[in-house]
Amino acid sequence: SAVISQKPSRDICQRGTSLTIQCQVDSQVTMMFWYRQQPGQSLTLIATANQGSEATYESGFVIDKFPISRPNLTFSTLTVSNMSPEDSSIYLCSAWDRASGNTIYFGEGSWLTVV
Amino acid sequence: QKEVEQDPGPLSVPEGAIVSLNCTYSNSAFQYFMWYRQYSRKGPELLMYTYSSGNKEDGRFTAQVDKSSKYISLFIRDSQPSDSATYLCAPGGPNQAGTALIFGKGTTLSVSS
Numbered sequence: 001s002a003v004i005s006q007k008p009s010r011d012i013c014q015r016g017t018s019l020t021i022q023c024q025v026d027s028q029v030t031m032m033f034w035y036r037q038q039p040g041q042s043l044t045l046i047a048t049a050n051q052g053s054e055a056t057y058e059s060g061f062v063i064d065k066f067p068i069s070r071p072n073l074t075f076s077t078l079t080v081s082n083m084s085p086e087d088s089s090i091y092l093c094s095a096w097d098r099a100s101g102n103t104i105y106f107g108e109g110s111w112l113t114v115v
Numbered sequence: 116q117k118e119v120e121q122d123p124g125p126l127s128v129p130e131g132a133i134v135s136l137n138c139t140y141s142n143s144a145f146q147y148f149m150w151y152r153q154y155s156r157k158g159p160e161l162l163m164y165t166y167s168s169g170n171k172e173d174g175r176f177t178a179q180v181d182k183s184s185k186y187i188s189l190f191i192r193d194s195q196p197s198d199s200a201t202y203l204c205a206p207g208g209p210n211q212a213g214t215a216l217i218f219g220k221g222t223t224l225s226v227s228s
């Protein structure tokens with residue numbers, strides 16, 4: 001199974017600032033995803049991070065607010081831009097690889113609080 | 116109708132009880148059915164994975180899928196305090212490989228000793 005590390009694990013951010021979350025996988029993976037989990041809610045897919053091309057965003061999420069990079073097959077970043085208290089959430093990186101079959105693995109998450 | 120519906124609980128049971136967790140879904144194209152367990156302030160971890168209809172057993176855990184009624188169940192036998200967590204059902208597919216999952220809201224389970 002893939003081991004996924006996220007940084008930071010938690011942070012307190014000022015309103016109006018931006019924060020970049022890093023996701024590192026211990027092996028090359030075919031696909032990487034970013035999810036958001038707001039307090040008391042389930043996981044909502046933000047986007048699929050595509051290696052070497054622009055991310056594919058889900059309805060309700062836009063690149064200007066959540067720019068994503070994926071420079072190689074083991075690493076991705078998610079930036080939460082111009083943060084407001086509504087962005088307080090857990091942000092989760094996940095990965096899938098053909099070698100793992102139909103299994104999607106998750107990182108431990110990055111807990112952001114916007115004040 | 117939401118794509119995946121799950122009773123959020125909380126569900127409280129004594130140690131040793133049999134627990135039944137359930138989900139319904141609306142998309143008949145789903146072929147892959149995952150159960151994830153999420154402890155407080157942790158990322159989800161894959162617990163069970165089932166393809167199409169039928170049952171799958173792994174130790175104290177049994178996953179059951181009834182595609183005709185679009186109903187997914189997870190049974191936990193001899194529940195332990197360490198099973199206290201939120202359980203998320205997540206169907207996907209039809210080509211689940213590489214397709215992001217759709218998650219239910221999760222059921223919070225508390226097992227008391």
